[in-house]
Amino acid sequence: MIDYCYHTHTFRCGHADGTDEEYVQCALKAGMKTLGFSDHIFLPGIHEPFSRGDYGLLNDYVSSIRSLQAKYASQITIHLGFESEYFPAFDSYYRQLLNDKTIDYLILGHHFRFENNATTFYYGMSKTPAQIHEYADGVVRGMETGLFKYVAHPDLFMAGYRGGPLDPDIQAVTRQICEASKRLDIPLEINLGAMRFRGLFHDGYELRYLYPYEPFWVVAGEIGCKVIIGVDAHHPPELQGTEYLYAEELITKFHLNVIRHIDI
Numbered sequence: 001m002i003d004y005c006y007h008t009h010t011f012r013c014g015h016a017d018g019t020d021e022e023y024v025q026c027a028l029k030a031g032m033k034t035l036g037f038s039d040h041i042f043l044p045g046i047h048e049p050f051s052r053g054d055y056g057l058l059n060d061y062v063s064s065i066r067s068l069q070a071k072y073a074s075q076i077t078i079h080l081g082f083e084s085e086y087f088p089a090f091d092s093y094y095r096q097l098l099n100d101k102t103i104d105y106l107i108l109g110h111h112f113r114f115e116n117n118a119t120t121f122y123y124g125m126s127k128t129p130a131q132i133h134e135y136a137d138g139v140v141r142g143m144e145t146g147l148f149k150y151v152a153h154p155d156l157f158m159a160g161y162r163g164g165p166l167d168p169d170i171q172a173v174t175r176q177i178c179e180a181s182k183r184l185d186i187p188l189e190i191n192l193g194a195m196r197f198r199g200l201f202h203d204g205y206e207l208r209y210l211y212p213y214e215p216f217w218v219v220a221g222e223i224g225c226k227v228i229i230g231v232d233a234h235h236p237p238e239l240q241g242t243e244y245l246y247a248e249e250l251i252t253k254f255h256l257n258v259i260r261h262i263d264i
């Protein structure tokens with residue numbers, strides 16, 4: 001079992017379900033000691049119904065999780081955060097959320113390109129080398145801000161991209177992200193989400209998951225990056241799933257420098 005999860009969504013994002021309290025109850029049933037809520041960040045002025053909750057939901061999210069934090073304090077440590085891209089236009093917003101302690105932490109989930117005040121491209125659909133290099137540049141720029149406790153699904157670019165483990169662009173992007181992780185001491189997340197919506201498949205080059213993408217984690221192991229498991233729960237019972245067993249296999253097989261806790 002894993003006794004922590006820092007990557008948990010809520011119904012507010014428009015593509016998750018259950019009540020906030022059901023996530024806590026499922027975490028307790030799974031034997032967890034730490035549960036971090038990290039819903040897709042609500043952005044002022046941005047309306048994206050199935051990607052993220054509206055900014056107007058912020059107070060409800062904060063008050064709901066804070067009250068669960070108090071109610072269950074003797075049983076489980078609950079943290080309040082967001083999963084967020086780093087969009088420079090919102091730099092002061094991110095900092096304010098953290099500085100005034102509206103939330104406790106951010107994790108970096110670099111899903112989208114942002115331009116003209118809207119998200120315009122999902123990096124999980126990357127098909128070209130230019131798109132995966134742009135993804136990596138965005139991830140590293142986010143890491144360098146110091147705002148984020150870890151990088152969620154750093155290998156998200158492989159959900160769409162094809163090329164096989166010898167592809168030089170896959171190798172370059174992998175190395176760029178892993179070297180930044182090591183240099184900046186920011187953990188990388190083995191994300192269990194994609195395994196639930198698509199099992200092993202053959203991409204024309206190799207049998208694999210959308211992510212975790214094993215050749216990425218070989219390099220993370222060689223470089224000595226810190227690694228953490230994240231459930232990426234969008235339905236409460238997912239906190240009780242068994243996908244972490246595969247993550248533990250990767251940790252053993254690639255000698256990953258696993259951590260089981262982040263300081264918040």
Ligand SMILES: [Zn+2]
Nearest residue numbers: 009013015234
């Ligand atoms: Zn989501």
Ligand SMILES: [Zn+2]
Nearest residue numbers: 083109152153
């Ligand atoms: Zn994500």
